[in-house]
Amino acid sequence: MVRDDLYITVPSFFLCPISLDVMKSPVSLCTGVTYDRSSIQRWLDNGNNTCPATMQVLYTKDFVPNRNLQSLIQIWSDSVQKRVDSPESKAVTESELVPSRDQVLSAIADVEGDCGNNRVDSLVKIVRFALDSDEKRDFLAKVDGFVARLVGLLHNVDGGVELLEMVLKALDLVLEKIDDREWFKNSMLKKQSDGENRCNCLDSLLLVLQRGSSGSKIASVRVLKSIAMDAESKLLIAEKEGLVSELLNLIAPEKTPALIENCLSCLIAISTPKRNKVELVHLGAIRTFSKLLLESNLTVSIVEKVLKLLETMSSRKEGRVEICEDPECVAAILNKVMKVSSIATENAVTTLWSVCYLFRDQKAQEAVTKANGLTKILLLMQSNCSPSVRQMSSDLLKIFRVNSKSCLSCYDTKTTHIMPF
Incomplete structure (x- = not known):
């Protein structure tokens, strides 16, 4: 039992948003918010289909254990219990929960010298320190050799997944503070000294x-x-066997929106070389993106990024073929032309313009017609769209002008008055 004179300050992110108690088994919903398993399970069992903290409708009621947070809570709990059990126990203040600069410098030194669980414990201290403030993250990034030590740990997959997770968590927290990005890139992509044609850091990231x-x-x-x-x-990233395909595997409706969005951002970053675009197509990216677009309750940012990738794929013959061979993909793109965002509209129209107008694919044109696309394009032209979208929409209408009589029979007479021909 905790004595009355023992004051304990609990970090706010250790508390369940529902019960306001320290979480015993933290799990994360698809919204990215973490709750104690028992509390969120009761909420869902009562027939609720929203996230209690954000009130966002849940597209899946599955949750994922937050092992890193559970590890931090366990370490904190153990340290508090030791103080409670000690005869000399004293008040635990918030400053004691977050390591001091001297303590974190000692932890950094221990990361290089220790092994196994000791390294993980040292990394947990570092992460706890970095989570406290932007100023402390800036301090960490400027510690001589700190980032290099983290990179060094990523060059060794034998440390185990738990160690690699904490290394990446620490690295992610100081990522924006790294001044020499060229050095960092080269260090991460450095090949093994034994001459094998692979990068151990990429192996660790994949694991x-x-x-x-x-x-x-x-x-x-x-x-x-x-x-x-x-x-x-x-x-080099795309050539790492299994890496791009794993990113595509993580872009699935049952995954958390934050994970999906970050994977899409990463794919956008690596998809600019022609070779990588073709590789993405061969790995089934078009089918993955098409399937995702058919899901409801997608965030605007996710829709924009999926459409951007489809636009990128449409710049290659292989990508256009896959898009045009999949009527559901064309229909899904067309469905996002309006009522999402101006960015989504431009990406969607550019893709349709590429396959239907620039390269005159008959299958794509038929898919657009079947999905009532002409009406949507006409309505888009009546909206406050950008000049480039208006021009591409006008070009698309020219494609359907020849078959206008057959097209018109498909549309409600209330919309035909806006036909420009």
Whole structure:
């Protein structure tokens, strides 16, 4: 029992938003918010279909264990219990929960010297320190050799997934503070000294993507995106066997929106080289994107990024073929032409313009007609769209002018008055 004179300050992110108690088994919903398993399970069992904190409708009621947070809570709980049990126990203040600068410098030194669980414990202290403020993250990034030590740990997959997860979490927290991005990129992509044609850091990133928690997967993707700085680095990333296909696997409706969005951002970053675009097509990216667009309750940002990738794929013959061979894909793109955002509209119209007007694919034209596309394009032209979207829409209408009589029979007479021909 805690004595009356023992005051304990609990970090706010350890508390369940529902019960306001320290979480025993933290799990994350598809909205990215973490709750104690028992509390959120009761909420869902009572027939609720929203996230209690955001009131956002849940497209899936599945949740994912937040192992990193559980590890932090356990370490904190153990430290508090030791103080409670000690005869000399005293008040635990918030400053004691967050390591001091001297303590974190000692933890950084221990990361290089220790092994196994000791390293993980040291990394947990570092992460706890970095989470406290932007100023402390800036301090960490400027510690001589700190980032290099983290990169060094990523060059060794033998440390285990738990260690790699904490390394990536720490690295992600200071990512924006790294001044020499060129050095960081080169260090991450450096090949093994034994001459094998592979990069151990990419091996570690892939391992976490395959076996890590949702939070550590996001950290891995963010780190991966940060090193996709030029054509050479993007090609090296795409050449890593299994890496791009794993990113595509993580773009699934049952995954958390934050994970999906970060994976899409990473794919956009690495998809600029022609070779990578073709590789994405061969790995089934078009089908993955098409399936995702058919889902309801997607965030605007996710829709924009999916459409951007489809636009990118449509610039290659292989991509256009896949898009045109899939009527559901064309219909899904057409369905996002309006009522999402101006960015989504431009990406969607550009893709349709590419396959239907620029390259005159008959299957794509038929799919647009079947999906009532002409009406949507006409309505789009009546809206406050950008000049480029208006021009592409006008070009698309020219494609259907020849078959206007057959097209008109498909549409309600209330919309035919806006036909420009």
